[in-house]
Amino acid sequence: MLSSVEQALEYDKIRALLKKYTASQLGTARVDTLEPSTDVDKVRYLLTLCSETKIFHQLHGGIPLNGLKDIRKSLTHAAKVGALLNAEELLDVRKVAQIPVDIYRAFEKRDREDFPNLFAIVDVLPVFPDLVEAISYCIDAEGVLLDRASPELRAIRRKLSRLRENIHQKLEATLRSPEHQKAIQEQVITSRNNRYVIPIKQEARSSFRGVVQGQSTSGATFFVEPLDIVQMNNELHEAAEAEQREIRRILLELTDRVRDNLHQLELSLDLLAEFDFLNAKARFSFAIDAVEPKLNTRGVVKLIEARHPLLEFHLQNQRKSDANSGGDESLPTHVVPTNIHIGKGFNTLIITGPNTGGKTVVLKTVGLLALMAQSGLHIPAEHGSQVAIFDHIFADIGDDQGIEQSLSTFSSHITKIAEMLRKIEDAEYTLVLLDEIGAGTDPSEGTALGMALLDWLGDRQVNTIVTTHYGALKAYAHTQESMENASMEFDWATLRPTYRLQIGIPGSSNAIKIASQLGIPSDILDEAQTHLGNNNVAVEDLLVRLQQTQDELETERALLQEKIQEAEVASEKHTHLLQTLETERSALKQQSENEARDIVANARRTIEKLVADIRRQQASKASIRNAFSEIEAAKKSLKKEPRKKQTKQPKFKVNVGDKVRVKKLNRFGEVMAIKPRGKTPLQILVGNMQMQAAYHEIDSVHPKQKTSNLSTSVLDIQYNKSNTISSEINIRGMFVKEALDLTDKYLDDAYLAGIPTVRILHGKGTGALRKAVHDELRENSRVTKYQLAPLSQGGEGVTVVTFKE
Secondary structure, three states: OOHHHHHHOOHHHHHHHHHOOOOOHHHHHHHHOOOOOOOHHHHHHHHHHHHHHHHHHHHHOOOOOOOOOOOHHHHHHHOOOOOOOOHHHHHHHHHHHHHHHHHHHHHOOOOOOOOHHHHHHHHOOOOOHHHHHHHHHHEOOOOOEOHHHOHHHHHHHHHHHHHHHHHHHHHHHHHHOHHHOOOEOOOOOEEEOOEEEEEEEHHHHHHOOEEEEEEOOOOOEEEEEEHHHHHHHHHHHHHHHHHHHHHHHHHHHHHHHHHHOHHHHHHHHHHHHHHHHHHHHHHHHHHOOOEOOEEEOOOOEEEEEEOOHHHHHHHHHHHHHHHHHOOOOOOOOOOOOEEEEEOOOOOEEEEEOOOOOOHHHHHHHHHHHHHHHHOOOOEOOOOOOEEEOOOEEEEEOOOOOOOOOOOOOHHHHHHHHHHHHHHHOOOOOEEEEEOOOOOOOOHHHHHHHHHHHHHHHHHOOOEEEEEOOOHHHHHHHHOOOOEEEEEEEEEOOOOEEEEEEEEOOOOOOOHHHHHHHOOOOHHHHHHHHHHHOHHHHHHHHHHHHHHHHHHHHHHHHHHHHHHHHHHHHHHHHHHHHHHHHHHHHHHHHHHHHHHHHHHHHHHHHHHHHHHHHHHHOOOOHHHHHHHHHHHHHHHHHHOOOOOOOOOOOOOOOOOOOOEEEEOOOOEEEEEEEEOOOOOOOEEEEEOOEEEEEOHHHEEEEEOHHHHOOOOHHHHHHHHHHHHHOOOEEEOOOOOHHHHHHHHHHHHHHHHHOOOOEEEEEOOOOOOHHHHHHHHHHHHOOOEEEEEEOOHHHOHHHEEEEEEOO
8 A cells, every 4th residue: 555545544543543552662563564465364364363352352351461561672682692681671571471371371261262363373472481480589579689599699698787787786886985975976877988987077087096988078077987897898898799799690690591592582572562462453443343344355345334433532532521621512422424335336436515524534434444454453333344355545635624634736636646547557456535536627627537537447447436526427427337426414404414425316515505594695695596507506406305305215214114123023923822822722623523522422322322222122111211311311411500609719729738829918828728618718828927818819829849949938039020020131232241240140030030031132243242141151050051042033142041940
């Protein structure tokens, strides 16, 4: 990509924003190397790696890089034989050498199938347990060599401590001595020239035996080393020099260890820089609510709800500033997203509309998101967005009212376009973005040049997006199969742009209408319309009405979509009800047929018996009478007996030991006894209270066999929960920890309420939330199974959970 194009599309500002999320200079330096690639396999790998890091960051807090620092200068210095690294440099080396171990620990309990590309890097990351242990054993966290670094160092420091103690005792005795009280200036022990001394008055200098090591600025005090500690100071000085020699020897030894691991440390540093870069990309993706785009090599671009990342950051910063200062309600609350596609059906898009409507922002959004995707960065758009891999991306964008203040002359425009045309000849897929094509010269000549340029690009299948105010270009695009008009929506009632792109509808500048509503006198406007011509005015009016009609259709389409969804839900409900009724009807029909067959069979057996009896008794009057009596008895048995008035019988079977709910108390109790008759045959124990109840005063019977382990208190809780707990929970849009906490509590409540099956609405997104929920369900002992819902009921965005009975 040309550097001028990257600058025009503000790609350099993306690098600057990305640097804010790095943890070290290594990551910052890695960001400086960021550039778009035309290798589709490489780009796909980089995007997948970014997605894995983002999910790892969401689930496990990111790749640990505490203590990461650029130690390349120290390693270069250590490469020389005999070189010495000081304690602070060695401490930095130790911190960096410790990071690979931290990373291994972060990944050791993770599933390789979830992060295959990250594991591929972790697997080749060198570790340095011996080097870390050696430096940690010798140097503390403040960069001080420890006594345990060597036996010699411990012995020397013990000797130093003993000598200092002896010297202090000697000097303190001198300070307390009565014979020296008049000579001593102050009761303190200090040092000069690395030797312990005491302050002596100037007039007592000649009478005090010792070596003068210094004098105060005023000359009133001499710092004198008493003669009886000179030898002790000499020994202390020699021991201090021995300490420094031993420290140097230890540092040299540790530097040699660094040199032995030099190649592995350099490799580790490169990989840690890559991890820092990946962490930054993941955090940047979170910050702009970005997604991994789909890639293609067919030149197709389809951006769904795309947002310009710089506008997104600017608005976030503005909101933070407003929150601190009290806020400005007139400022926008969000970036208006753009839906745009090109490369399928048409490869040239001409965007028109009023000034300040957002045309240039659309150009920059498409170009910048294409550069980001080809650099392996997620883009601020919705899932399903597609970006093509372009060999070249050209942009000639200059305006004085967009994101970046810039102004170009006609000649500079043409110079850039000429350079672009020379490079396009050798490219297979190219994206061209031209702001105000043909501007800066005579409109008729600019229009003609614009038409010819669009034809030339169209013949070479170049994806081209241009903005213009020229009406002739709108009309020309309408006649070309490979071209399409688009416009930026404008609210004519408020005279404010909505910043929504409408593909398929040419835009209108409507300068006269805007001027009218802004207070320009009507006589001036009438004169302007006269100069403009009736045809042009009619076309502009037609475009406005067309946009209004489009808005109405969009509103009606949204309402119709809601009605369709409601109808689908109702249809599904009614279908289920119909299936239930059909099942019940079939069961009743089968039952009736079975009863009829039994009746016929019984009648047949009765008749056969009667015939046999008649034959056996030779049809005597008595036998015939008996036959008719039996037939009449059989007929009566088929008739329904009238209902006898009786006390209400239970709708359910109740046994002693069953647990039932007493309606008026809204509490469960245990059936202790059942009387054979009476209005209140049931004796129930509710808590510590015995009571009598009728069958119609209870419900929710729980057989003794199934509830022997459940107390009535638990049943009370279950019943109350079942009336308040829904059969589904919605955790879409939540952070993983918050969602898991809420889901865990909901599963407990649902299980306690006795709900056999529940639905968890986690959405599709990156899949991270769904995976976290599934991991939680896998460990839940109450869950029998879980599976994704059918496509018609949410598909990958919903998990159906079945509890154990």
